[in-house]
Amino acid sequence: MTDILSALWQTLASGLPFLLLHFFTTLVLLILGALLYTLITPFRERALxxxxxxxxxxxxxGALLSLAIPLAATLATSSLWLDIVLWGLVAVLIQLLxxxxxxxxxxxxxxxxxxENIAAALMLVSVQLAIGLLNAGAMSG
Structure with missing residues (x-):
């Protein structure tokens, strides 16, 4: 039993730093993407x-979800931090475009x-999510 606990502790100790690095890197990319998104839109979301x-x-x-979907794909398919940064930035740029x-x-x-035209909002959300899913699929290879 001690051997199992020791092996589990070693696995956690060696993997947790990478998990946290990748997670927080992706979280920073999500926040960056959301901030850039609010700068591009022709209205002020927070005030509205x-x-x-x-x-x-x-x-x-919808913007947050459409940014998170391809960023999640980079986490799922990339084991290198630089890959996550590079493809995460590409994902954010595609969504902003x-x-x-x-x-x-x-x-x-x-x-x-x-x-407060909900139909217009839903149309943009749908387009963003569709592109986000295609973006994620393309990144998953």
Whole structure:
């Protein structure tokens, strides 16, 4: 029994630092992506959400999920920290590019979200999640 506990402790002691490094690196990438996302959108999510605007809440929530999905794929498929950083940055850039293209194509998006147009918010969330899933699939190889 002592041998089993010793082996478990050794496994935990050797693996936990890598788990924490990879997790916190990905968390930083998620936060960075979310911050950049809020800078790109033509409206101020936090202020709108504080006012109770559900469309803004949906858009920001969808953005977090669409960023997290491909970042999770990098965690699942990469064992090297540098791979996680590199492919994580690529994932964030693809999601930000998706937002930029959507905003260019949907000219009245700012007004729609500020008017709490849930349909417009759901359309962006759907596009973001679709691209996030494709992005994750492509990264998974």
């Amino acid at each position: 959400i504080a006012e109770g605007n559900r469309a803004a809440g949906l858009v920001l929530g 998706t937002l930029a293209i959507f905003i260019l194509l949907f000219r009245g998006f700012r007004a729609a979200i500020e008017a």
